[in-house]
Amino acid sequence: MKKEAVVARLLNSQLARPHRESGKAFAPTNIALCKYWGKRDQELNLPVTSSLSISLGHKGATCTLRRSHSKQDSFTLNGKQRLLSSPFGQRLSTYLNLFRTVENLYFQVDMQMNIPYAAGLASSACGFAALVLALNDFFAWNLGKRELSILARLGSGSACRSLTPGFVEWQAGILADGMDSFGEPLMISWPELCIGLLILNEDEKPLLSRRAMERTVATSLLYSAWPDKVKRDLDLLKQALLRKDFQLLGETTESNALTMHALMLSAWPPISYTLPQTIAAMQKIWQLRQEGIAVYFTQDAGPNLKLIFLASDQKIIHHYFDKLEVVQPQLS
Secondary structure (H helix, E strand, O other): OOHHHHHHHHHHHHOOOOOOOEEEEEEEEEEEEEOOOOEEEOOOOEEOOOEEEEEEEEEEEEEEEEEOOOOOOEEEEOOEEEOOOOHHHHHHHHHHHHHOOOOOOOEEEEEEEOOOOOOOOOHHHHHHHHHHHHHHHHHOOOOOHHHHHHHHHHHOHHHHHOOOOOEEEEOOOOOOOOOOOOEEEOOOOOOOEEEEEEOOOOOOOOOOHHHHHHHHHHHOOOHHHHHHHHHHHHHHHHHHHHHOOHHHHHHHHHHHHHHHHHHHHOOOOOOOOOOHHHHHHHHHHHHHHHOOOOOEEEEOOOOOEEEEEEHHHHHHHHHHOOOOEEEOHHHO
């Protein structure tokens, strides 16, 4: 099935002329505690496994969408013009093709992000989620979160987890059309949980996540073990959330991330987003745990780490990582 067919099914007769002069929305970035790595359908961004994340409150993307009066799309990121031929411009323009309902309908998209772009902090996730919410506002679709989550997934898989705050499980689903694959909020509150953003390098990564994912699935002999690993980790994470078992949450999250990066190292050619300073930070975290300080990390497709700890330990964590930006997701 093509993306156009999914859009037509979800929007039906609602896909019409713009109803407003502009649309605007914010979407939080999300940090996967159990990772999404591998697709069963490239066209629809359907995952091999389910995944689980936590959204980061005020950290994310704000998208303002207007109708462009020129005969082409226009994109800015944090106030800087992005070329249509750039990877950023191409991804957005291709996605917006799904919603060009009348002749000569072009868009001006202004995206503001308060996280580094393409550096392993889920910028695509919050970017496409904010874009979908802005489109919903612009066209006055009045869609529910499930439908919006599916639309966001068509732009970036993990964007389906950035439509709502808090903990979200992305259901992998089994249907070929992907109508059962969306982000579903978990009604769990853990306000003491903190995420610390350890930004070690803000440069755009040389290999995009989707390309790294494709190579891993195609060439890693270890990948066949990944679905079973995810199934176990999802069960453990849900137990940890229900019991407020921080040690189980931290150990499972860190193990899941390290396994994903081991898969990338086993691909050919090997893939590594890890820098020497990433390894140094990991070793410091492991040393702190030996000293009785409860702190764990996760790492996405980039060199930067996200530290996981409880609010009661924030002061001591800050002592060892003075440049850490701390977010209490469910207090934001």
